[in-house]
Amino acid sequence: MNNFEFKNPTKIIFGKDTIKNLEQEIPKDAKVLLLYGGGSIKKNGIYDQVKKALKDVHVVEFGGIPANPEYAKLMEALNVIKDENITYLLAVGGGSVIDGTKFLSAAALYKGDTPWNILSDNIKTEKGMPFGTVLTLPATGSEMNSGAVITREETKEKLAMGGPGLFPVFSILDPQVVSTIPERQLANGLTDAFTHVLEQYMTYPIGALLQDRFAESIMQTLIEVAPKVMKDPTDYKATSNFMWSCTMALNGLIQKGVPTDWAVHAIGHELTALYGIDHARTLAIIAPSHYKFNFEAKKEKLAQYAERVWNITEGSQEDKAHAAIAKTEAFFHELGIDTKLSDYTKDYKDTAETIYKRFKDRGWNGLGEHQSLTPENVKEIVEMAY
CATH class of the missing domain: 1.20.1090.10 (Dehydroquinate synthase-like - alpha domain)
Known part of the structure; x- marks a missing residue:
């Protein structure tokens, strides 16, 4: 066996009816950007559960992150983060939404010329904006790792990124969400x-x-x-x-x-x-x-x-x-x-x-x-x- 180091700081909250635990996981003084995909969470009840749990927290929403998180769309979200002075990110979705949130976590604190360099130059993120996740589609494992993959439609590229600063602070895994997945x-x-x-x-x-x-x-x-x-x-x-x-x-x-x-x-x-x-x-x-x-x-x-x-x-x-x-x-x-x-x-x-x-x-x-x-x-x- 090879030598290795292992550290995974993500807190997992697993089981039935655990979305309500959001209330205890996000700081009350946080300004939260709630990120999600095409809107299915508004049809299956997950959105309502999330909003109820965050009723005492300042929340700004950004939806429409596509199945392959697209750079141009994420740059729109990055502008919201800066304009609204966001301090905490919450991904409610599957791997694509979570990966997009990881990119935003890195980009929000990035000091370089353009956030695309994080991907094109394979820059490891040592510290990102804190974020949590509510998993709605089991598949990628992005809810408990520090990697992400981002697509750039204009150049037909799909590149990976990561780093120790991109582990979710917490992830909520309620298997009941699977019942509504196509x-x-x-x-x-x-x-x-x-x-x-x-x-x-x-x-x-x-x-x-x-x-x-x-x-x-x-x-x-x-x-x-x-x-x-x-x-x-x-x-x-x-x-x-x-x-x-x-x-x-x-x-x-x-x-x-x-x-x-x-x-x-x-x-x-x-x-x-x-x-x-x-x-x-x-x-x-x-x-x-x-x-x-x-x-x-x-x-x-x-x-x-x-x-x-x-x-x-x-x-x-x-x-x-x-x-x-x-x-x-x-x-x-x-x-x-x-x-x-x-x-x-x-x-x-x-x-x-x-x-x-x-x-x-x-x-x-x-x-x-x-x-x-x-x-x-x-x-x-x-x-x-x-």
Whole structure:
């Protein structure tokens, strides 16, 4: 196991009817900017619960943050923060709203030329404006980590950011919110969380026995609850396990002491930026091809995954590893997630070349756990995903 440090300062408030706890978590003298997405929280009752809990606090609202938090829209919110002298941010939404709030947390205190530099120059945020979250869509784990991804429509870019100053102060997780989530978003959440685990697990053995079993247990749980959540999102037992699995998949714990990959995400982000494909679906497009392309480097871990997660015990190591990839793709299909780029767009033929050029221009010459994937390799992986 590799050396590591682990600190996660986010307070988690989990369970039924916990949104009212906002009243105790936000300072009474704070000037709060309440951030949310397309307005679904006003239809499902979450908005009313939040407003009731904040009745004694000065609140300014900013809605309309899109599914891929867009830089131009967030800059509008940044102007509100400055004009209204906001001191505290509250994200009520899924990963996109929370990621957008993290960007605003960093940008509000940023002293550089333009806040886009936080992303383009990969500037780590050591201190941001304090913020909390009320999670409405389990998927990204953004409610308990310090990373975010922001899209810039005018340049068709989607870049990551983060830093120790971007952990939420607190996050409220009430599994009852899952009951109103559309089926497509449930499938996306399950796929997103599952792939998050794979990015931190599907590398090579390093003797991190507990970390492996943490990761495997999250994947086993997601596989077990997926059909129940999809069939009946009011099933509290299933949705509570779903929600907590999504959080645990990317709160930093399972990546400590082990190598991680993240090439699937780096490539998938480009598909979202170019075509607007849902983030989770880009991961399902790229992951199978990525594992096939890197089969020799990953086959030992793929075989372990086959045995422990999918109960595949017969055949050679290679047989098990190939079966594990097939099982993963089949799992995505069972959720209604297509796994080929051609399923999403007719304009896919130049995609590999476009992404190759972008990675080349950025100097991204070492993706993956061995930092060995070149832009040329990425081009091949994308072509395999057509």
